Amino acid sequence: MSISRIFSIIKREISLGPRSPILLFALAVPLILTAVFQLIFGGLWQEKPVLAVYGVGDGIVVSELEKNKAVDIINADSEDEILNLVEVKEADVGVIFPQDIEDILKEGKEVVLKTYIDGEAYAKDRAVIAASIVSALRSIAPEGPEVDFEQTLLGEERGLNILEMMLPFLVLYGVLAGAFLGPAVLLVGAKEKKTITALLVTPSSKAEILTAFGLLGGVLAVIMGIVILLLNGGWTQPLLMILLLILSSMFMVDLGLIAGLAVNDMNALFANMKLFGIFLIAPQLFIFFPKWPQWIAKIFPTYYIMHPILRISIYGEGFAEIGWELLVLLGFIILFFIPIPLLAKRLGK
Missing domain, CATH: 3.40.1710.10 (abc type-2 transporter like domain)
Structure with a gap:
């Protein structure tokens, strides 16, 4: 695997610009929602x-x-x-x-x-x-x-206001837009326009192409997460939060590459995302309703993204309290990486 070829692919994709206006819209949504919530609840002042x-x-x-x-x-x-x-x-x-x-x-x-x-x-x-x-x-x-x-x-920990309860969702949405949609849209777009075939006839391997798409989406997701946390006053314990954002982005990149490899057109991608999205944001409901059985939320992989964001940014907890959740998230990253090499065999056929 060549690092120079990976960065050449990334540079090429950046120069071509976004393949889908839906991706730009998805990246803008958490920022727009942040502005709306900040104006309503006054968090910026x-x-x-x-x-x-x-x-x-x-x-x-x-x-x-x-x-x-x-x-x-x-x-x-x-x-x-x-x-x-x-x-x-x-x-x-x-x-x-x-x-x-x-x-x-x-x-x-x-x-x-x-x-x-x-x-x-x-x-x-x-x-x-x-x-x-x-x-x-x-x-x-x-x-x-x-x-x-x-x-x-x-005294007891205070109750959460709407802005604080929405913070994990906003961060997850930003990470999802960059790390999931980014690689998925790049892959599906390349397959639709047959540019994936052109890439494969170059010295670039399938692994280098997927790594480039994943790295581009992952970096974008981390940046989005940091921006959303800064705008919402949730940027505490920077090193721990960056670690969480990196792991969250890696997990979403796994899902984005799986989706991009599994489908062949944009319509199918976004149709499946509507159902998939419900699965991803389900833990948010348990933040809104803390009296619901919390063990149900722990079934969903995104719980191990949203819950640490809440505990670090709002309650100031550290690795001693949420470290085990990061280890579980790392386990999901490894688990969801397994099908990627198998699906990649179909790439270009």
Whole structure:
């Protein structure tokens, strides 16, 4: 398999432009829905997160926190006041700094911060506050102290609004449009116009053609996912989210290549997609109705895309909580890859 030939095919497809206006429409839909939901629910204009602090010595940490303008700071006079501010929701997060914080930083010791979190605080607000604190401490001690947040959640997790409940669907739709429709439309279009035969008479192999189509769709899907998450305020834990988007795109590429290899015309592709789409978005219903038996949702492969998106972006969960779901998704990627080489034997015949 030649990397140069794969990128030559990708370059050729990009230069030819989109083969179907339906693909462009599919890519635009999640962005249009995002704009509509943001206008209705006002998600684009949320206030800055509020951090309550206590026990910060001579105030140098507070001064550094205020410099980045990312959070509003409330100086509390006691730990009890911190608790009260978080409980009455005047602060999203309350942090107790050690009185000897400067000495700890100078000595390069681990900084342990007792932290109280409002259960209804946005995951992205929690992430902004944590990043602001770490940045402030590292500006005082440039060598980079280790910071351990000992977290206590106050109150129950908040209920989700419509925009938050729709976020997994919007991301899934964007990934589906790029990673599923992209390779499927490219393959079916090439078969309809007989350009697949022209490609096969070149040194390019079937594996290189499929890899190029899949890679193009996968990269587009990851970009779409990132854009949708950024627009909806769900871009938390970037490395974990990128890993999830890559795995999600790989799964959708599998399905897109299977669909593109199995059908020979666009009408058949989109007719089958109507039924297939219901299967893909079924887990969204269990987000809308959390009292439904959740084990049913876990039957659908896309549950292992939508549920991690929800838990990471809204609740700030990490690999410890949703790592097993990513492993299940990886299993589905391997499972759905198996028929691709078998179907590829029909390509060009």
